[in-house]
Amino acid sequence: MKALAITAVNVKRMLREPSTIFFVFVFPMLLILVIGASFGGSFRPKVGLVNAGDGQYAAAFADRITSDADFNTISYDDSDRLLTDVERGVVNLGVVVPADYDQQLGSGAVAKVQFLGRADQSVVEYRATIEAIAASESAVFRAARVVSGEGLAGFDDAVATARIVAAGAGGLDVATESSGESLFGEGLGQFDLGAPSNLILFVFLTSLAGSAALINTRRLGVSRRMVSTPTSIGQILLGETGGRFAIAMIQGLFIMIGAAVAFNVHWGNLLAAGVLLVLIALVGAGGGMLMGSVFDNDQQAGSVGVFAGLGLAALGGCMVPLEIFPDTMVKIAHLTPHAWALDGFTELIRQGGNLGSIVPQIGALIAFAAVLLALGTWRLRAKLTH
Amino acid sequence: MRAAIIIALKDLSQRLRDKSAILMGIVAPLGLAFIFAAIIPDATASSFDIHVGVVDSDGGEISASFINDVLPSVEAQGLLTVTKYDDVDQALTDVENGDEDAVYIFPAGYSASVQSGAGGTVRMVRNVDSTIGGQIAKAVLDGYLSEVEAVTVSVGTAMVDGARDAPAVRALAMETPAAVVLADTEASNRTLDSTTFFAAGMAVFFLFFTVQFGVSSLLEERLNGTLPRLLGAPINRWSIIGGKAITSFVLGLVSMVVLAVGTTLLIGANWGNPVAVAILMVAGVLAALGIMAMVAVVAKTPEQAANWQSIIAVVLGLLGGTFFPLSQGPRLLAALSKLTPHAWFMQGLGDISSGAGLSAVITPTLAMLAFFVVTLGLAIWFGRERVLAL
Numbered sequence: 037m038k039a040l041a042i043t044a045v046n047v048k049r050m051l052r053e054p055s056t057i058f059f060v061f062v063f064p065m066l067l068i069l070v071i072g073a074s075f076g077g078s079f080r081p082k083v084g085l086v087n088a089g090d091g092q093y094a095a096a097f098a099d100r101i102t103s104d105a106d107f108n109t110i111s112y113d114d115s116d117r118l119l120t121d122v123e124r125g126v127v128n129l130g131v132v133v134p135a136d137y138d139q140q141l142g143s144g145a146v147a148k149v150q151f152l153g154r155a156d157q158s159v160v161e162y163r164a165t166i167e168a169i170a171a172s173e174s175a176v177f178r179a180a181r182v183v184s185g186e187g188l189a190g191f192d193d194a195v196a197t198a199r200i201v202a203a204g205a206g207g208l209d210v211a212t213e214s215s216g217e218s219l220f221g222e223g224l225g226q227f228d229l230g231a232p233s234n235l236i237l238f239v240f241l242t243s244l245a246g247s248a249a250l251i252n253t254r255r256l257g258v259s260r261r262m263v264s265t266p267t268s269i270g271q272i273l274l275g276e277t278g279g280r281f282a283i284a285m286i287q288g289l290f291i292m293i294g295a296a297v298a299f300n301v302h303w304g305n306l307l308a309a310g311v312l313l314v315l316i317a318l319v320g321a322g323g324g325m326l327m328g329s330v331f332d333n334d335q336q337a338g339s340v341g342v343f344a345g346l347g348l349a350a351l352g353g354c355m356v357p358l359e360i361f362p363d364t365m366v367k368i369a370h371l372t373p374h375a376w377a378l379d380g381f382t383e384l385i386r387q388g389g390n391l392g393s394i395v396p397q398i399g400a401l402i403a404f405a406a407v408l409l410a411l412g413t414w415r416l417r418a419k420l421t422h
Numbered sequence: 423m424r425a426a427i428i429i430a431l432k433d434l435s436q437r438l439r440d441k442s443a444i445l446m447g448i449v450a451p452l453g454l455a456f457i458f459a460a461i462i463p464d465a466t467a468s469s470f471d472i473h474v475g476v477v478d479s480d481g482g483e484i485s486a487s488f489i490n491d492v493l494p495s496v497e498a499q500g501l502l503t504v505t506k507y508d509d510v511d512q513a514l515t516d517v518e519n520g521d522e523d524a525v526y527i528f529p530a531g532y533s534a535s536v537q538s539g540a541g542g543t544v545r546m547v548r549n550v551d552s553t554i555g556g557q558i559a560k561a562v563l564d565g566y567l568s569e570v571e572a573v574t575v576s577v578g579t580a581m582v583d584g585a586r587d588a589p590a591v592r593a594l595a596m597e598t599p600a601a602v603v604l605a606d607t608e609a610s611n612r613t614l615d616s617t618t619f620f621a622a623g624m625a626v627f628f629l630f631f632t633v634q635f636g637v638s639s640l641l642e643e644r645l646n647g648t649l650p651r652l653l654g655a656p657i658n659r660w661s662i663i664g665g666k667a668i669t670s671f672v673l674g675l676v677s678m679v680v681l682a683v684g685t686t687l688l689i690g691a692n693w694g695n696p697v698a699v700a701i702l703m704v705a706g707v708l709a710a711l712g713i714m715a716m717v718a719v720v721a722k723t724p725e726q727a728a729n730w731q732s733i734i735a736v737v738l739g740l741l742g743g744t745f746f747p748l749s750q751g752p753r754l755l756a757a758l759s760k761l762t763p764h765a766w767f768m769q770g771l772g773d774i775s776s777g778a779g780l781s782a783v784i785t786p787t788l789a790m791l792a793f794f795v796v797t798l799g800l801a802i803w804f805g806r807e808r809v810l811a812l
Contacts, residue, residue, distance in 0.1 A: 059736075067740065119607065120612075123610050123776065151604045151606050165560075168565040174603070175569070186591070188583035189583045194579060201579050201582065204541075210564065213546075215549065346454060350454060353461075365461050
């Protein structure tokens with residue numbers, strides 16, 4: 037019972053701190069929002085488009101780019117601005133329809149559409165698509181030149197007819213379909229990838245940085261006074277562990293429920309997701325206990341906690357997806373609890389798994405929790421009884 | 423000035439002793455830059471290799487020309503690796519497993535149908551994860567089909583407009599050159615490679631935590647009761663402020679320089695022209711100093727200052743694109759990004775990494791100096807009574 041009181045004090049101390057509220061509750065949600073907005077959903081390369089021409093053909097070309105489902109088009113007025121943005125990666129590629137586009141076509145010359153690509157792979161990636169659009173437009177004007185050259189119709193009329201023919205039964209189509217099982221799972225919500233990573237990152241980060249609170253308790257002599265009361269050392273240790281665990285659980289539940297409500301994140305099988313969260317909170321509590329008993333300076337523990345929290349999260353796949361890690365680094369990543377927890381959520385969210393399908397992940401997290409909690413309570417017991 | 427330097431030296435030696443500045447200014451950013459360099463595969467090393475399969479159930483002129491002329495020439499450019507399949511099912515299995523990024527399937531009777539003017543449809547199946555590969559594969563086919571179409575559309579249009587001799591029109595159309603072509607303007611690459619991006623991103627992110635040690639120590643001096651003693655000494659009050667500012671500036675600049683040199687030597691980061699980098703660093707350190715001083719002045723206690731500074735540093739770092747580039751994100755975020763010194767620092771670095779001259783740092787430097795001037799002005803305005811009139 038006394039253990040519960042100690043736990044409650046720990047939670048109250050955390051909730052009273054405005055900056056903790058920000059880092060524990062507000063910032064994780066902010067990050068899920070920003071990451072989802074920037075990287076979530078289907079990626080469409082951004083094409084910057086300048087239409088310097090004022091004729092109907094230039095407009096038709098520009099329209100082909102704008103209506104291309106593969107691209108997200110952004111209009112520019114100025115091709116110098118566009119070039120700079122292509123170079124800086126603000127847009128992936130640029131297309132400039134020249135001022136004399138219609139004039140060149142009408143006079144039988146070659147109209148040159150500018151393609152702006154960075155000197156890297158993106159040139160290869162996108163040029164082919166723009167080139168296909170140019171070739172398709174070119175086909176219409178070639179046909180019109182043949183027809184008007186034969187004196188069968190005027191150029192503009194022939195272009196109109198050629199467009200109808202190209203769009204009609206004589207046109208050539210490609211029917212595209214896709215097959216295979218997606219790496220990231222299909223029908224994934226915009227925020228489904230970022231939410232579990234951030235849940236894991238922040239629960240561990242808060243637990244490790246929160247070790248400063250435990251050090252403060254010791255430094256201010258609160259622990260010693262607790263020991264002097266008729267409270268068993270076991271109760272005190274249980275209470276401190278409970279405090280770290282409760283804080284981790286409160287944060288974890290907040291992020292899980294908040295992400296589900298605000299961003300419509302589907303966590304998959306709720307029982308299994310709950311088990312993962314409890315285990316993450318236990319591992320975090322163990323890590324916090326260990327750090328809080330090994331360090332004696334709360335500022336140092338806070339800084340090391342933030343660094344360790346961010347570093348382990350990066351290493352464990354919570355900042356850059358494990359899927360793109362080199363093979364060796366994937367193995368190293370699984371020395372962190374983060375990678376196991378992430379694998380667990382991946383299975384639940386993307387593959388629709390249940391408790392049975394995440395047994396290895398549960399086993400690994402139990403092992404992390406057992407070792408860290410044992411070490412943490414052992415060290416803290418030693419510190420308190422000396 | 424002498425008094426300011428003595429105060430700064432005292433503060434600096436104190437910071438070196440408690441190691442927190444070294445941890446925040448050097449160990450943490452360097453460690454994270456190492457981790458990012460290790461976990462992100464080198465984009466230039468992984469070859470850009472798209473595998474496509476092709477099944478020719480048609481056996482006609484149009485499919486043959488694509489398979490024997492177009493695909494080999496694209497393959498020669500190193501863009502595609504082509505495999506010919508006899509069996510549609512085998513091709514479909516391979517694309518499903520991801521062995522092929524995409525397969526083209528020309529149906530039986532395709533060429534005949536196209537040549538008769540009835541058109542035709544090529545089936546293309548792409549692997550679900552091969553977004554770019556599938557897009558390129560489709561573009562290659564589309565480009566070729568447009569060539570074919572130029573002829574069939576010419577014939578079709580001529581027939582509509584009353585021509586009689588289809589073979590003659592066909593011959594004429596084949597001789598007519600392309601009317602629209604692409605002309606390449608090669609843009610230089612001003613984006614940072616991932617190793618340099620994370621080295622610089624972490625450096626500027628942690629810079630804001632490093633400079634706070636100096637400006638916030640004024641609050642500590644007040645709490646510890648050493649500030650009245652300083653004020654009682656026969657030195658100008660501005661010397662005290664100056665000393666704290668020098669401490670922040672030196673801590674920030676030293677950490678940035680150590681990080682730039684360290685990441686260059688150890689993980690091959692490419693920061694670019696040292697003079698330009700140095701200018702950006704000085705401006706960046708000043709901007710960080712101004713912002714952190716402003717927060718410190720508004721706060722009541724050292725804890726409160728540290729808490730608010732952490733929040734500001736983290737939010738600005740996130741918006742400034744130090745963990746991931748926001749310039750490619752939604753336009754609103756990209757615009758918000760420009761309200762942080764971080765974004766200007768990263769943009770300036772990107773520009774000089776592409777070999778742009780010293781003039782490329784002018785705008786980012788001015789932007790960062792504007793942050794410095796405005797925030798320092800606000801800090802002095804808010805702090806003129808609170809801090810000095812003790």
